[in-house]
Amino acid sequence: MSENPLKGIEPRALGARLREARESRGLTQTQVAEHLKVARTTLVAIEKGDRRLKPAELIELAGLYDQRVSELLQRGAPVEGFGALLRRSLPSTLGESEMSAPVESFQHLCEDYSRLEEICEAPMRRRYPPEYEIQGVDPEIVAEDVANSERHRLGLGEGPLLNLRETLESDVGLRVFQIELPSRVAGMFAFSETLGGCMAVNLNHPPERRRHSLGHEYGHFLTSRYRSEITLEDHYRRMPATERFAEGFARAFLMPASGLRRRYLELERGRPLTHGDLCRLAHFYCVAVEAMIRRLEELRLIPVGTWERLRQERFSVQRAKQLLGIAPTRADENPLPPRYVGLAVEAWQIGELSEGQLARYLRTDRIGAREAILRLERSSGEGGSAGAVDLSTPLVAAAG
Numbered sequence: 001m002s003e004n005p006l007k008g009i010e011p012r013a014l015g016a017r018l019r020e021a022r023e024s025r026g027l028t029q030t031q032v033a034e035h036l037k038v039a040r041t042t043l044v045a046i047e048k049g050d051r052r053l054k055p056a057e058l059i060e061l062a063g064l065y066d067q068r069v070s071e072l073l074q075r076g077a078p079v080e081g082f083g084a085l086l087r088r089s090l091p092s093t094l095g096e097s098e099m100s101a102p103v104e105s106f107q108h109l110c111e112d113y114s115r116l117e118e119i120c121e122a123p124m125r126r127r128y129p130p131e132y133e134i135q136g137v138d139p140e141i142v143a144e145d146v147a148n149s150e151r152h153r154l155g156l157g158e159g160p161l162l163n164l165r166e167t168l169e170s171d172v173g174l175r176v177f178q179i180e181l182p183s184r185v186a187g188m189f190a191f192s193e194t195l196g197g198c199m200a201v202n203l204n205h206p207p208e209r210r211r212h213s214l215g216h217e218y219g220h221f222l223t224s225r226y227r228s229e230i231t232l233e234d235h236y237r238r239m240p241a242t243e244r245f246a247e248g249f250a251r252a253f254l255m256p257a258s259g260l261r262r263r264y265l266e267l268e269r270g271r272p273l274t275h276g277d278l279c280r281l282a283h284f285y286c287v288a289v290e291a292m293i294r295r296l297e298e299l300r301l302i303p304v305g306t307w308e309r310l311r312q313e314r315f316s317v318q319r320a321k322q323l324l325g326i327a328p329t330r331a332d333e334n335p336l337p338p339r340y341v342g343l344a345v346e347a348w349q350i351g352e353l354s355e356g357q358l359a360r361y362l363r364t365d366r367i368g369a370r371e372a373i374l375r376l377e378r379s380s381g382e383g384g385s386a387g388a389v390d391l392s393t394p395l396v397a398a399a400g
Contacts, residue, residue, distance in 0.1 A: 009073055012049030017072055019047040020083070021065040035064055070360055071108065082192050083107045085228040094232065098182050102200075106188065109177050109336075110198045112361055116343040119352045126173035126196055129153060132223050139241045140298075143248030144257065146222060151256060158259030160285045164211050168199070168218060169337055178203040178210065178335045187213035189220050190228040197221050207331040208288040215250030222249070255285050255295045264301050273302070275315065276324050283326050289317045336362065345376050 022032055033043040036057055045051035053061075062069045086103045090096060117123050129150070134142045151157070154171050161167060168174045174197040181187075186209070187201040199221075201213040213231065220229045223245065231246075239247070263284070267277050282292035293307040321328075334341070341362065348358040348369075359369040 011052055015047040015049040021067055025065050082190055086190050089228045089230050091232055102181050106200045110175055110195045113175050113340050114195055116347055119347045120343050124173050134223050134245055139244035140248045143245050144252045147249050147252035158256045164214055176337055180204055184233050186231045186233050187217050188230045189217040191225045207329045212250050215253045216246045219246035219249035251295045254287055257299055279320050279324055286329055345373055
């Protein structure tokens with residue numbers, strides 16, 4: 001006889017996760033009770049944890065809620081309010097039906113990340129600064145100050161941020177995912193005491209745009225981390241001060257004034273700046289040409305209105321890059337952070353996850369999970385020719 005999958009599962013945590021799954025599907029307790037052929041009071045008791053779920057009922061509910069059984073059996077209860085906060089922050093022009101699945105996916109990814117840290121006993125180190133106060137100050141001016149303060153706090157200097165995603169994770173302690181979002185959604189941000197700061201940017205957007213979106217969401221985190229945010233692309237007729245700050249912060253953080261000004265003046269020395277110079281400068285900072293031009297306009301290094309003039313002249317950025325031999329920006333297309341993948345493989349190596357569970361955590365199939373293990377082992381080898389690597393082995397052996 002097979003082992004009961006519900007053995008050892010805390011009923012209240014399971015009930016809370018079942019309730020969240022039901023609500024995310026827009027189903028009432030009466031509808032679900034009728035599907036299970038039980039009284040509504042029975043379902044209420046199940047969701048409260050007062051009545052244990054039967055294995056057959058678990059399978060029925062997983063199918064009804066379009067979720068894997070293993071997802072419903074995660075040890076902890078869902079993070080209260082995480083998804084609800086994001087749904088409440090939906091812009092009026094964005095329908096809830098468009099964001100229901102992405103918000104749910106985002107929450108599950110963040111919870112899975114936290115669970116992997118528990119398994120591997122490797123909690124995320126939070127290096128959060130106190131929230132910056134920006135009320136009553138010109139958003140563009142304070143954005144420059146906050147960006148400079150953060151670069152100094154993190155020791156980033158004045159050059160390009162080539163590994164922004166890794167920097168936000170390792171140096172700040174944020175969980176950063178790249179997921180498929182509706183085309184007009186740039187990114188989203190949420191914070192809870194349990195999970196910490198969590199960000200997601202649109203995997204379907206170009207790499208330069210994703211970097212800008214990360215900077216934008218980080219600006220929100222620094223100034224109002226308890227207010228969740230879903231950011232749309234250019235949807236404001238009149239941009240509020242909080243969005244003006246976040247946009248200004250992203251530009252200043254990615255393209256710091258002092259370093260950019262010095263590089264610009266070196267290019268300009270002895271001859272007029274060309275369109276090609278602007279493209280090379282944008283490539284150097286890993287930003288879009290439009291973002292670079294608008295930043296130079298902001299710093300009064302080129303005339304205000306330069307980008308609008310180039311648009312009217314139908315200047316083709318893509319064609320210019322081809323003529324200049326500028327290769328596309330090397331993109332990180334992995335939805336999952338490298339640390340997340342490493343923890344998942346470590347949990348499998350120490351026997352806490354089966355191969356099937358590893359595949360679920362990595363959002364792939366068993367073949368994809370095996371490939372992830374091999375990639376990680378190869379990348380961990382010295383000189384490109386190492387054997388198997390146990391990620392759980394301590395660097396220094398404990399004293400006997």
